[in-house]
Amino acid sequence: MLKILFPKRFSLVKAFTATFLMFAFIIRLTLYFWSFREIDFSFLNFIKIFGIGFLFDLGCLSYILTFYSIYLLILPTKFYGSKLDKILTNTSYALVLFFMIFSFLAELTFWGEYQKRFNFIAVDYLLYTYEVVQNINQSYPLPFIIGILIIATFLSIKIAKKKNALYDTFNNSDTFSIKIIPTLFWMLILGGFHLNVKNSQAEKFLNQYENEITKSGIYSFFAAYNSNELNYYDxxxxxxxxxxxxxxxxxxxxxxxxxxxxxxxxxxxxxxxxxxxxxxxxxxxxxxxxxxxxxxxxxxxxxxxxxxxxxxxxxxxxxxxxxxxxxxxxxxxxxxxxxxxxxxxxxxxxxxxxxxxxxxxxxxxxxxxxxxxxxxxxxxxxxxxxxxxxxxxxxxxxxxxxxxxxxxxxxxxxxxxxxxxxxxxxxxxxxxxxxxxxxxxxxxxxxxxxxxxxxxxxxxxxxxxxxxxxxxxxxxxxxxxxxxxxxxxxxxxxxxxxxxxxxxxxxxxxxxxxxxxxxxxxxxESYHVPAFIYNLQNETPKExxxxxxxxxxxxxxxxxxxxxxxxxxxxxxxxxxxxxxxxxxxxxxxxxxxxxxxxxxxxxxxxxxxxxxxxxxxxxxxxxxxxxxxxxxxxxxxxxxxxxxxxxxxxxxx
The missing domain is CATH 3.40.720.10 (Alkaline Phosphatase, subunit A)
Incomplete structure (x- = not known):
């Protein structure tokens, strides 16, 4: 089955899928133990959180891989490994990988501040790059973080090379009929997910920490973007x-x-x-x-x-x-x-x-x-x-x-x-x-x-x-x-x-x-704020x-x-x-x-x-x-x- 879904031309797709799902699992596990005191632990809930979470990660992944799969599908065999093919593939892979790892690490800092996956706050902050970048720079060791991102990206690419993912992607003779099945696979996941799944469907628990951990951060970001102004009547x-x-x-x-x-x-x-x-x-x-x-x-x-x-x-x-x-x-x-x-x-x-x-x-x-x-x-x-x-x-x-x-x-x-x-x-x-x-x-x-x-x-x-x-x-x-x-x-x-x-x-x-x-x-209890009217003439202080x-x-x-x-x-x-x-x-x-x-x-x-x-x-x-x-x-x-x-x-x- 894996060979059908990931033929040689799709070797890099396979490598990226494994990398994405691994990082997503590690982040979800980190958030789970980070918030363990707030969670209503049960083994069944644990399975549900990671099971539903995996499906959301797969749906999120489909948004990224569908478009690359279409590119792989329509590019004729004679152009495999051409200069243009290598430039587009290597550049896109490195950039997407970098921003993927960045988003996963950013989720940790966002969780530390708000105990939420990316939401409307992240969407709003995207509009104010100066304040947000300066805040990150002043709050965290930004050069160190960028260094980690670069190293993680480099290591991920190196592992992909070691597994011959790049070599196999450029050196094969996979035909259109071989490529159509994996392309349709990602297109069907994307279509089904986009048309039928809402971010709120991850919220299967009474405990809000468990609901948030179940979600995919990247998908939550775009869901928040789409619902940033709700019509009450709808x-x-x-x-x-x-x-x-x-x-x-x-x-x-x-x-x-x-x-x-x-x-x-x-x-x-x-x-x-x-x-x-x-x-x-x-x-x-x-x-x-x-x-x-x-x-x-x-x-x-x-x-x-x-x-x-x-x-x-x-x-x-x-x-x-x-x-x-x-x-x-x-x-x-x-x-x-x-x-x-x-x-x-x-x-x-x-x-x-x-x-x-x-x-x-x-x-x-x-x-x-x-x-x-x-x-x-x-x-x-x-x-x-x-x-x-x-x-x-x-x-x-x-x-x-x-x-x-x-x-x-x-x-x-x-x-x-x-x-x-x-x-x-x-x-x-x-x-x-x-x-x-x-x-x-x-x-x-x-x-x-x-x-x-x-x-x-x-x-x-x-x-x-x-x-x-x-x-x-x-x-x-x-x-x-x-x-x-x-x-x-x-x-x-x-x-x-x-x-x-x-x-x-x-x-x-x-x-x-x-x-x-x-x-x-x-x-x-997180809505109770202090409030005073001070220096009001002819009024005795009181509660x-x-x-x-x-x-x-x-x-x-x-x-x-x-x-x-x-x-x-x-x-x-x-x-x-x-x-x-x-x-x-x-x-x-x-x-x-x-x-x-x-x-x-x-x-x-x-x-x-x-x-x-x-x-x-x-x-x-x-x-x-x-x-x-x-x-x-x-x-x-x-x-x-x-x-x-x-x-x-x-x-x-x-």
Whole structure:
């Protein structure tokens, strides 16, 4: 049988098949033992993981070998071993082999960061080569890795030569009829796999680590590319839109709100009693600071003491959840106060200009609006999103990159303002210094300002200025957290001496948690983030323990400021929530969840759902019979959020 599938002309195909499947097996075995503590081990599951995984590897392999097989099929016998044949074959084999080995090694680093096979994050990062290459270079010994790749490629070619794979490929007289069978073999595998197999079909287990290990990383990458923007109506359970809008209006409307119209909209007036206050507002997005890093939630390492101290100086939201697992998900939730749209954040979607954001509310009240980022805001489309929604931009513009013309003012963090920077931009200390400088200018304009700051130091490669803390730069996340806290502390010490400080409110929320992977399809404890409103006049510091979401933080601030304003938000003032209203919308790339108390419903992109009871102490999910009313409430949130965005219901003037 092997001779039929791999005649002499297909000797190199045989060598590549063996090499690919060997590397794939080694990587899968490595990931298996790497994650052994998280796996629900059984011998049957072990067999399933590697059996299904082998089929996915074979399918992935067919995408590579089908085209080469067709080349081998159509090239006449008289050209076997010709100069052109040797150049095309040797060059292609070496390049494909190199990138194959590179992808397998890259899977290990990706797994170390995300505990996932390649997914939408890998796809997104492919668009930002500068940041990603620099991050890899600063996080790992890149020359050493490239050396390993070259050596591994060289050894693989040498082994193929030793097995006479190259010699036999060029020196044979195989006819068209001999070559047609192996060619059809790979074509049939490719056709069957491409038309009938989805990446999600590898997910046969309740344990998410086992599901991910079963997959093929290369195939997962291209599957993520194809599903990087899902249409809710095509992939998720739906309800007639008239029903969803009627019910979502009841869910988002508070007692004193007044709906503006009866069409497919949630627009309403939010009424708050009392004299309106108009302090300056500075929002600080803390990169990857999980609630579990705080002493208040049991951490005894005292890593972030200044951030910890806010617990007793602020309005402290102890049960606030992030909507997603990436910075742009946090930005989407905080600026638009909307449940996450499936697969891709609105920050990165097309037609995301002129939306009703928190910036529009600030504009109604006479504020300037500025977005601060220490890196090049081209990354993840942040600058285009904020600029096209009325924010001025202050970032670290890269000289190597041509930038699209922005709709608002853009100010560069200049070289003389930088003491340290890495792949993601300047360190938090330099970013805060720029904020202080610009706030001084804004204060002189005698107009209230709203500044949106996104930090980045607490991100791999975890590098920062030396000598500031007791952990050397680039060591680990704990060092990055300590520096994050150091810069945060320095910022507030200097801000307190500014003439604008007394009349400035600070909203501090993490964009997402540091770690999101878990055994279940949504790891609930990895959405809990710290959130504070600090320096609010006439308000006594206190804890608010209501279950809430990032989408609620600014509606809550507007409530404290007694603002009456037009709203198009799903988010609500947390203080107006009754126990039955408490909820959090938590999601990842394809799973959309609603959490209420110990109940969690997750919509998946196969028009199905799972309903769980969540045990907070152990973070375990126990599958339950679906609660129909709970299912409908989940659909109301996500379907209407998607519908409003796609049909421009979030636009200004809609």
């Amino acid at each position: 992939f998720y359970k739906t309800i007639p839109s008239n029903t969803t809008y009627k019910n979502i209006k009841n869910l988002v409307t508070a007692k004193n709100d007044s709906l503006i119209d009866t069409k497919k909209s949630i627009k309403r007036y939010i009424f708050n009693e009392g004299e309106e206050q108009k302090p300056n507002v500075i929002f600080i997005g803390l990169e990857s600071v999980s609630a579990k890093f705080m002493q208040r939630f049991g951490n005894e390492k005292n890593i972030i003491p200044t951030i910890d101290s806010l617990a007793k100086k602020s309005i402290f939201f102890t049960n606030l959840q992030a909507t997603g697992t990436r910075t742009i998900r946090g930005m989407e939730a905080i600026t638009l106060c909307i449940p996450p749209t499936p697969s891709r954040s609105i920050v990165k979607r097309e037609n995301n200009n002129n939306l009703f954001t928190i910036g529009e509310v600030f504009k109604q009240k006479g504020y300037t609006r500025t977005f601060f980022y220490g890196g090049d805001g081209h990354f993840d489309n942040m600058n285009n999103f904020f600029s096209s929604n009325g924010f001025d931009i202050i970032d670290r513009k890269k000289k190597h990159r041509l930038n699209k013309k922005l709709l608002t003012e853009r100010i560069q963090i200049t070289d003389d303002e930088v003491t340290f920077e890495n792949a993601w931009g300047v360190c938090d200390g330099d970013l805060y210094d720029k904020v202080l400088k610009e706030a001084d200018k804004q204060h002189k304009l005698q107009k209230p300002f709203f500044n949106f700051i996104m930090t980045s130091t607490n991100h791999r490669p975890f590098t920062y200025p030396n000598g500031m803390i007791d952990i050397p730069s680039g060591t680990n996340r704990e060092g990055a957290l300590k520096y994050t806290n150091w810069a945060f502390d320095k910022f507030f010490k200097e801000a307190k001496n500014k003439p604008w400080f007394k009349n400035t409110v600070f909203v501090i929320v993490s964009d997402h948690c540091a770690y999101s992977a878990g055994r279940s399809e949504i790891n609930v 608010i323990n209501k279950l809430s979401s990032q989408i609620d933080i600014f509606p809550t601030l507007f409530g404290y400021l007694n603002w009456t304003y037009k709203s198009n938000f799903f988010g609500k003032d947390i203080n107006t929530m009754k126990p039955k209203d408490e909820r959090a919308l938590i999601a990842n790339h394809r799973k959309l969840g609603l959490l209420k108390g110990d109940k969690l419903l997750i919509l998946n992109n196969h028009k199905n759902q799972n309903f769980y009871r969540w045990e907070k102490q152990t973070n375990e999910l126990t599958l339950q019979k679906t609660d129909t009313l709970f299912l409908k409430e989940t659909i109301f949130h996500y379907q209407t959020a998607f519908d409003l965005f796609k049909n421009e219901g979030l636009k200004l003037g809609y």
